[in-house]
Amino acid sequence: MEMPLLQKKVCLLGDFAVGKTSLVRRFVYDRFDDKYISTIGVKVSRKSLIVPHDGGTVRMNMLLWDMAGGEDFSHVHASYLRGAAGAILVCDLTRAETLESMSRYAGDFWSINPTSPLVIVGNKVDLKDMRAITDAELQAVAESHARSPWFTSSAKTGEHVEELFQALGQLILATR
Numbered sequence: 001m002e003m004p005l006l007q008k009k010v011c012l013l014g015d016f017a018v019g020k021t022s023l024v025r026r027f028v029y030d031r032f033d034d035k036y037i038s039t040i041g042v043k044v045s046r047k048s049l050i051v052p053h054d055g056g057t058v059r060m061n062m063l064l065w066d067m068a069g070g071e072d073f074s075h076v077h078a079s080y081l082r083g084a085a086g087a088i089l090v091c092d093l094t095r096a097e098t099l100e101s102m103s104r105y106a107g108d109f110w111s112i113n114p115t116s117p118l119v120i121v122g123n124k125v126d127l128k129d130m131r132a133i134t135d136a137e138l139q140a141v142a143e144s145h146a147r148s149p150w151f152t153s154s155a156k157t158g159e160h161v162e163e164l165f166q167a168l169g170q171l172i173l174a175t176r
């Protein structure tokens with residue numbers, strides 16, 4: 001029997017060099033034609049995942065939108081966000097200022113997609129000695145943004161990478 005197929009757009013958001021592209025690379029084996037939308041500087045990758053739902057499973061194709069250098073703008077382009085079913089907000093655990101940007105990304109995202117869920121991610125957890133953001137600080141930001149789930153991850157070691165994308169997949173299904 002064919003499982004129902006869902007195709008969902010997911011946006012990666014976060015300051016320059018927090019690890020957005022590295023997280024997508026770590027998670028995705030199935031690169032989506034290296035599709036590059038040059039006018040707005042976006043790379044779209046595809047990943048198929050199996051998400052538990054209603055006592056069964058659903059197959060979901062995530063289309064992961066990753067900015068290529070668009071991070072320097074004070075606000076994210078609406079065309080990057082439009083139609084997104086969810087977002088991954090990434091900060092760099094070694095740079096405190098990247099956590100402060102999270103509210104702006106959430107605000108931009110929810111102004112276009114008010115009912116779509118997001119996941120808060122503190123990346124580079126492998127760099128233990130350089131850690132500048134605590135679990136409690138990350139959790140507080142997640143709580144203040146619709147009690148979104150939060151993770152510490154490492155695109156380098158793979159820690160929690162699968163889990164954070166899975167969590168978003170489940171939230172997207174729960175939100176439909």
Ligand code: G3D
Binds near residue numbers: 016021124125
């Ligand atoms: P961006 O897409 O958010 O701009 P990138 O960020 O994915 O390009 O990553 C920026 C730099 O951080 C890269 O280093 C990358 O290797 C590194 N990086 C990303 N994730 C991790 C992580 O989890 N742990 C560690 N230790 N490094 C990470 P370079 O040197 O290539 O600029």
Ligand code: MG
Binds near residue numbers: 020021022067068069
């Ligand atoms: Mg990038």
